[in-house]
Amino acid sequence: MTINAMKISSEAVTRVAYPVLGLLLLLLLWQGYIVLFDVPQAVLPRPLAVWNATINNLPLLLSEGRVTLLESVYGFLLAFFLGIPIAVAISSSRTLNLMFYPLLIATQALPKVALAPLILVWLGTGIESKLAIAWLVAFFPIVVDTATGLRSTPTEMLDLAASVRATGWQTFWKIKFPAALPFVITGSKVAITLAVIGAVIGEFISSNEGLGNLLLVANSQVNTPLAFAALLALAVLGMALYAVVAFVDIALKPWFSEVRH
Amino acid sequence: MTSSVAEPQSTPQEAGDIYGRFVGVRKVFGKQEGAMIALSDVDYELRKGELVALLGPSGCGKTTLLRIVAGLTKPSGGSVVIRGREVTEPQDDFGFVFQSPNLLPWRTVLSNVLFPMEIKGRLDAAAKARAVELLEHVGLGKFLKSRPHELSGGMKQRVALCRALIHSPSLLLMDEPFGALDELTRMEMHELLLGIRRLTGATVMFVTHSISEAVYLADEVLVFSARPGRVSDRIRIDLPYPRAASQRFTTAFSEYERRAGAGLGVLHHA
Ligand SMILES: Nc1ncnc2c1ncn2[C@@H]1O[C@H](COP(=O)(O)OP(=O)(O)O)[C@@H](O)[C@H]1O
Ligand SMILES: [Mg+2]
Numbered sequence: 001m002t003i004n005a006m007k008i009s010s011e012a013v014t015r016v017a018y019p020v021l022g023l024l025l026l027l028l029l030w031q032g033y034i035v036l037f038d039v040p041q042a043v044l045p046r047p048l049a050v051w052n053a054t055i056n057n058l059p060l061l062l063s064e065g066r067v068t069l070l071e072s073v074y075g076f077l078l079a080f081f082l083g084i085p086i087a088v089a090i091s092s093s094r095t096l097n098l099m100f101y102p103l104l105i106a107t108q109a110l111p112k113v114a115l116a117p118l119i120l121v122w123l124g125t126g127i128e129s130k131l132a133i134a135w136l137v138a139f140f141p142i143v144v145d146t147a148t149g150l151r152s153t154p155t156e157m158l159d160l161a162a163s164v165r166a167t168g169w170q171t172f173w174k175i176k177f178p179a180a181l182p183f184v185i186t187g188s189k190v191a192i193t194l195a196v197i198g199a200v201i202g203e204f205i206s207s208n209e210g211l212g213n214l215l216l217v218a219n220s221q222v223n224t225p226l227a228f229a230a231l232l233a234l235a236v237l238g239m240a241l242y243a244v245v246a247f248v249d250i251a252l253k254p255w256f257s258e259v260r261h
Numbered sequence: 262m263t264s265s266v267a268e269p270q271s272t273p274q275e276a277g278d279i280y281g282r283f284v285g286v287r288k289v290f291g292k293q294e295g296a297m298i299a300l301s302d303v304d305y306e307l308r309k310g311e312l313v314a315l316l317g318p319s320g321c322g323k324t325t326l327l328r329i330v331a332g333l334t335k336p337s338g339g340s341v342v343i344r345g346r347e348v349t350e351p352q353d354d355f356g357f358v359f360q361s362p363n364l365l366p367w368r369t370v371l372s373n374v375l376f377p378m379e380i381k382g383r384l385d386a387a388a389k390a391r392a393v394e395l396l397e398h399v400g401l402g403k404f405l406k407s408r409p410h411e412l413s414g415g416m417k418q419r420v421a422l423c424r425a426l427i428h429s430p431s432l433l434l435m436d437e438p439f440g441a442l443d444e445l446t447r448m449e450m451h452e453l454l455l456g457i458r459r460l461t462g463a464t465v466m467f468v469t470h471s472i473s474e475a476v477y478l479a480d481e482v483l484v485f486s487a488r489p490g491r492v493s494d495r496i497r498i499d500l501p502y503p504r505a506a507s508q509r510f511t512t513a514f515s516e517y518e519r520r521a522g523a524g525l526g527v528l529h530h531a
Contacts, residue, residue, distance in 0.1 A: 156359055156361060156363045157363065157365070159333055159357075159359065159363075160357075160359070160363055160365075160376075161380075162351055163331060163333060163351050163355070163357040164376065164377040164380045164381065165351050165353065165381070166380045174365075174379070174380070178365070181367075254410045254411075255366055255367045255410070256366055256367065
């Protein structure tokens with residue numbers, strides 16, 4: 001192994017080892033706090049109790065997790081496949097742009113989850129309403145980032161298109177759109193995280209399944225270890241979904257290296 | 262890399278027909294107060310098959326003039342007439358090489374070179390064969406399927422050159438194409454460009470701020486001065502063809518460099 005390769009692998013070890021060390025330290029503090037102040041389990045369970053609850057309820061966590069996963073993913077996909085055409089429409093028509101782009105930016109300030117109760121009234125308590133809330137929160141980052149990407153095509157690329165007499169349509173599909181893909185991915189990273197939050201909020205407001213629902217049920221039964229186990233499952237779910245998008249990002253990065261700045 | 266055909270060449274000056282005419286070409290950026298004259302009354306006759314270097318400090322309007330000729334920018338006054346027709350928009354038989362390689366990073370090398378043909382709806386077997394031939398000619402035959410990020414700066418600029426040549430343009434416009442390359446790569450590119458020019462007979466306008474690059478490549482050097490950008494000298498370079506690197510060290514060469522330097526105001530005539 002070369003010295004360089006050794007450096008890299010020791011760097012990799014450091015990058016894994018330190019967060020693990022940090023986590024262990026936190027768990028230790030957590031445990032220490034409970035022992036020291038004699039905190040009852042109903043208020044704060046010990047780390048080991050959470051772990052046991054996770055293992056014992058694994059089938060339940062998986063089946064409820066599947067529900068939340070589907071709500072989040074469908075919500076995200078809906079946001080993705082509706083958001084991109086809308087961003088394309090706003091970016092390619094000056095009229096549509098003038099009419100809707102400012103509104104779109106303005107709605108960024110609106111806390112979309114505030115609409116959740118209304119959506120439940122409209123769509124009922126089934127999966128549709130969760131999906132709709134997940135869609136709603138995931139939609140805006142995708143539209144706004146895609147639209148931003150379509151407006152930030154490097155001018156030299158546009159000159160290239162002009163110099164070969166590309167039509168507006170050709171310039172759009174062969175230059176602007178591919179050049180905007182890094183922005184689409186950035187938006188998707190935010191959107192996928194928000195979609196999970198949207199799904200859980202939908203479940204909080206009214207549901208009889210999903211991890212958000214499990215969290216509420218466990219809470220009402222003062223089964224704090226199970227509530228923590230549900231939280232842990234949610235964290236894993238969120239990170240896994242984010243990792244998928246981040247992976248696509250990393251895979252495409254070199255192709256787009258020159259577009260980003 | 263370059264197929265250095267050593268056959269004797271007629272000096273391009275003898276070709277001589279007028280290819281294009283620039284009459285009072287001006288460009289002003291901005292409105293009344295705070296307006297900036299980027300280019301002031303450029304008159305020039307561009308001869309067919311010649312290589313003209315536009316030499317000047319940065320900000321003197323070289324890119325602006327090149328863009329006006331390319332039809333990418335409208336002049337504020339005057340006109341550029343190429344082969345009897347005024348240029349008001351990009352033309353099908355022009356090729357443009359940008360200051361940065363300006364490749365589309367999501368496309369392969371081959372498909373970058375084919376981009377103009379794709380746009381023109383002429384993406385046929387002949388176009389592909391020509392693209393491969395061009396890339397082989399510039400020494401990139403093994404990189405057809407590579408992506409731009411896998412290439413060095415010099416390789417990228419060669420791809421950009423092939424892209425500009427794919428449709429056999431009669432006018433090649435180059436904006437400081439080798440400015441970002443190191444000295445050795447740049448000298449390789451000079452040989453490549455001279456070789457390609459010999460093969461294609463294209464008329465070339467070449468922007469540079471390097472005195473020796475201008476003198477080495479050009480049949481005529483237009484020396485620009487800044488604020489307002491205007492032509493301060495026209496130097497015919499009567500060095501024999503084919504040009505060879507050894508000519509860079511001749512007295513005649515230095516004399517041309519001295520005169521160009523004087524035109525730029527960096528040197529004074531002895
Ligand atoms: N689109 C533009 N708007 C305003 N000023 C410009 C624009 N393009 C160029 N200029 C100005 O015109 C002058 C000449 O620019 P340019 O032709 O790029 O010079 P050069 O290529 O010789 O460095 C510079 O001062 C530059 O700032
Ligand atoms: Mg310039």
